Amino acid sequence: MVWSVSEYAERLGVSRAAAYKRVRSGQVGAYRAGSQWVVPKVAIAAPRASSRPMSPENAVRLLSRFSGVEIEMPEPVARRRIAEKLGALRSEDADLQRLWSWVRSRAPRLELSANAADLADLLRDPRLARSGLSDARAGIAASGVAEGYVSPADVDALVRDYLLVESERPNVWLHVADIPDDASAEVPIGFVIADLLDHGGPRELGRAAELLAEHAG
Structure with a gap:
């Protein structure tokens, strides 16, 4: 069973443009049926907007x-x-x-592309606080990508230093916000869970559910 892109957008509570960006990124397993993109219903396990976002x-x-x-x-x-x-x-x-x-509105999320040779340096850059796919606590083997939080004061320089460009097939996700560290000087686990939910794939949703259950007590 599959959804059209319009149906997928409606289920997620996003615009058609945002839905097409997800479809073309390859992250939801979409494929062409004739001249149309279709999305497997397994991808609709992704959360969709059910209430107004917090500030x-x-x-x-x-x-x-x-x-x-x-x-x-x-x-x-x-x-x-x-x-x-x-x-x-x-x-x-x-x-x-x-x-x-x-x-979902906690921070602007930039979808960018970097030279694969620069990703290791980007992940070590102190301006980037690893989260989401790049956080070891996510338990997802996600080589070849970088994700994390960067201060609004640093984002322009970070983008410039690593020649990051907007992309429909990103390998870098930057969440632009000043957030606190936890007791271990890491991104608080709640943000890791939220970042995994943004991706919406089955493995990310599965790990988000496990982490939510683990840390809810």
């Missing part, structure tokens, strides 16, 4: 608190809503779809 600031706060990282909290109303969502995650009342819906 970027509150999404960062939620993921940080979920990860056990203390962070300055906002005014009482927003603090209560964050606490409610955190409680839902910890009680397993919130699934991957709801989590992704809440935090």
Whole structure:
């Protein structure tokens, strides 16, 4: 069973342009049937928007608190809503779809291409905090790619230094935001889970579900 690109976009809650970008990237196993792209229904396991996203600031706060990282909290109303969502995650009342819906606007996500020979240096660059596919805790063997968080103050220089360019077949994903470190000086695990959800593939979703269950207690 398959979906058209329009149906795929509707299921994900994204624009047709965004859906086509995923289709052409090769990450969802789409293929051509005659002159049309089709998407296997297994790819629709990917979470789709089911509620309004939190503000970027509150999404960062939620993921940080979920990860056990203390962070300055906002005014009482927003603090209560964050606490409610955190409680839902910890009680397993919130699934991957709801989590992704809440935090999908946490940071701009740049899809870029780099020379394969430069990826090792990019991953070692202190301006990049490894996350998602490039975080060892994800448990996914993803050689030939780089993913992580970079401060808005550093992103232009990082893009320039590694000659990164926008691409429909990216091997670099940069999440542009200032986020805290956890106690081990790593990206808090909540962000790793959210980044895996962005990819939407079966193995990424599977690991996101395992990590959410592991750290929800």
